[in-house]
Amino acid sequence: MAVLEKIRSVQWLLFLALVLLGIGMIGFLVPFDAVQALLGQGNSQSVGEVDGTSISVVDYQTALQTRRDLFNYTNNQSLETEVWNDLIEKNILTDDYMALGLDVNQEEFDEIRFGEHISPYMQRTFYQGGVTPEAKENWRNTFSQMYNDEVGPGRKNYEGYANVIVAKRLREKYNTLVERGIYANTLEAKYEHTSGQEKVNIDYVFVKYDAIPDSVVTVSDSDVRAYYNQHKDDPEYRQQKGRNIEFIKIPVEASQADIDAINATQQAVADEWRTLEDDSAWVAGQAGRYIARSMKEKDALTEGDKALFAAGVGNVVGPYEDGGVSKVAKIVRIEELPDSTVSCRHILLKSENKNDAAEIEMLTARADSIKRRYKAGEDWDDLCKRFSEDPGSASNGGVYENFPRGQMVKPFENYCFDNPVGSIGAVETNYGIHLIEVTGQQWTSSTAQIAEISVPVEASTATKKGAYNSASDFTINFNNLEAFRAAADTMGYAVTEANNLRQGASNISTLRNASEVVGWAFQSELGEVSNPILIGNEYVIAALSKVMEPGTPPFENVEEEMREEATKEAKAEYYLEKLAEAANLDEAAQIAGVEVKTGRNISLKNATVPGSGASQEPQVAGLAFAIPSGSMSLPIKGEAGVWVIAPTSDIIAAEEKDNYLDEQDQTTTRMRSGAANRLFNAMKEGADLSDDRQ
Known part of the structure; x- marks a missing residue:
């Protein structure tokens, strides 16, 4: 009982x-999302909102996993950023797509994948090696195989790719409509010409704000607060959601005692190995440490690998450290193996339209001209820097070394493999015209088969524990921002700032794979200090120094900038009043303690005063054209300082033209450039977007 x-x-x-x-x-x-729904959470959990529409955690995580299964992203940040942007785009633009009747039918879907007009997205993402007939056929077969695989994952993958490709295509078509809807008329073209060609000359007195001592004016805290109240909603101060942190690193690295112990163990291995006539059974017993690898002699770049080749076959070398690993190794054999590789250098002249025969002819002629200059004695590296439009190689002379077949587009590859060393010629590819010089060819190479006993050079358990204890003690004893800063300074830890962190970022400042640190920053309170976070071989301790939420910034977040601007405004008012007393430029110069200078060929288009050291000054340029020659302006509050100007010439008129077609084309191109992105960014701002991802 x-x-x-x-x-x-x-x-x-x-x-x-x-x-x-x-x-x-x-x-x-x-599934996890179903459990959430059972518990009454599911869609109520949101990662953000677009124009009043919530984006649920389930939808976001599902989209991430789907995209992760389809593509190989170099890091999570790239994946998360693209998926997040695509979800925002879908929410903002779907209604516009429907209203405009934008769609992608099956015929267009096939055309943009492997037809004559491959879409830009397909070219970037799928045809990275170049759009060739062989590549098109490969992708046609790949998509067909996926579609026909109804039992396995193929059909699901096909539908996933189709959804992404169609979404990207709709955005491309939308962007094209936006850009093609922008047009510069004749009047705008004429203004473009006139504003650049009309010139005026002035004498001026210019007092830079930076040259005026702060002590000249008095700016109180209430003045700064008043300036803040007046300007806090200006666009340049609009705050995005973000965080500022400061952090220190405490390394977890092998101590000298650890290194000595590892070297002693490896030395014993090397000594024993040298005594063995038949080491096959011994090597078999080195499970977990034994590595068999091959290496071409030309690739032996480290001191250890060079020592191996110098020692020859059968001789044990080591221990030596290579890339954080202690190695004992020997070459088992060396043999000559096929190794078809070539080296070259090239200068790329990009084409805007590969189907434009006139443009290709012009680029080919330019390549021939560069070739003649090179043969006449001009330096290739200099020619490459001046003319090549290949961002990957222009800075190093256009060099590509020891590449095998299949790595370059076919015409480029064929020229390098099919012509002898020293050949120079122009080759057309999808990118434009390449001027190529073949610098080397290799058909075989000495390749060593290497046996290696490797042990990582890393901290022992005791050393790791000591590093953690040091990091943990730091966070316990110095658990607020002020104490963190003082202790880091006293103890000699370098403090690194990482400002304007965005949610989802994985790399910050000098830290890679820092998503845990970023996640902590967005979940913590101002002034809080983190627990030790292990990233690679370092413990990171962070302190949250600033919190920024979207919209109008709080005073403390912009106090420094507001004080600087309030001081600048006080300096301007001080000199506007003083210089108003001057009867001429000489008196103005005497009052300001500067010299009268001359500015020539000022135009409204550039709005700069040559020789002044100031950048754009639209008010100064405007008044230079408005004031009659021989007259003096009142003091002008400019962007970089206070000015007094006196035009010394009448307006130098622009040359009249029969038409302004060139200016019309240039203006239209400039207006269209980036217009679609500017429009979409404005739509995002108007959609009251919130990003609550952690």
Whole structure:
């Protein structure tokens, strides 16, 4: 009876255990998002909002996983950024697509994948090696195989790719409509010409704000606060969601004692290995440490690998450190193996339209001209820097070394493999015209088969524990921003700032794979100090120094900038009043303590005063054209300082033209450039976008 009474007294615990066990079983059998829905969470959890429409955690995570399964992203940040932007785009632009009747039918879908007009997205993402007939056929077969695989993952992958390709195509078509809808008329073209050609000359007195001591004016805290109240909603101060942190790194690295112990162990291995006549059985016993690898002699770049080739076959070398690994190794054999590679250098002249025969002819002629200059004695590297439009190689002389077949587009590759060393010629590819010089060819190479015993040079358990204890003690003892800064300074840790962190970022400042640090920053309070976060071989300790939420910034976030601007405004008012007393430029110069200078050929288009050291000054340029020659302006509050100007010439008129077609084309091109992105950014701003991802 006593046992039964005991059971009755704790029966509520047994019931709770059964409930938890049941939920655990559900977790194994039911997807996570479904469990969330059962518990009443599901779609109520949001990662953001677009124009009042919530983006749920489930939708976001599902989209991430789908895209991750389809493409190889170099890092999570790239994946998360693209998926997030695509979800925003879908929410903002879908109604516009429908209203405009934008669609992608099956015929167009086939055309943009492997027809005559491959879409830009397909070219970037799928045809990275170049759009060739062979590549098109490969992709046609690949998509067909995926589509016909109804049992395996093929059909699902096909639909995933199709959704992405169609979405990207709709955006391309939308962008094209936006850009083609922008047009510069004749009047705008004429203004473009006139504003650049009309000139005026002035004498001026210019007092730079930076040259005026702060002590000249008095700016109180209330003045700064007043300036803030007046300007806090200006666009340049609009705040984006972000965080500022400061962090230190405490390395977790092998101590000298650790290194000595590893070297002693490896030395014993090397000594034993040297005594063995038949080491096959011994090597078999080195499981987990033994590595067999091959290396071409031309690739032996480290001191250890060079020593291996110098020692020859059968001689044990080491221990030596290579890339954080202690190695003992020997060459088992060396053999000559096929190794078809070539080296070249090239100058790329890009084409805007590969189907434009006139443009290709012009680029070919330019390549021939560069070739003649090179043969006449001009330096290739200099020619490459001046003319090549290949961003990947222009800075190093256009060099590509030891590449095999299949790595370059076919025409480029064929020229390098099919022509002898020293050949120079022009080759056309999808990118434009390449002027290529073949600099080397290799058909075989000495290749060593290497046996290697490797042990990572890393901290021992005791050293790792010591590093963690040091990091943990730091966070416990210095757990606010002020204490963090003072302790880091006293203890000699370098403090690194990482400002304007965005949610989802994985790389910050000098840290890679820092998503855990970023996640902490967006979940913490101002001034908080993190626990030690292990990234690679370092413990990172961060302190949250600033919190920025979207919209109008709080005073403390922009106090420094506002004080600087309030001081600048006070300096301007001070000199506007002083210079107003001057009867001529000489008096103005005397009051300001500067010299009268001359500015020539000022135009409205550039709005700069040559020789002044100031950038754009639209008010100064405008008044230079408005004031009659021989007259002096009142003091002008400019962007970089206070000015007094006196035009010394009448307006130098622009040359009249019969038409302004060139200016019309140039203006239209400039207006169209980036217009679609500017429009979409404005739409995002108007959609009251919130990003609550962690």
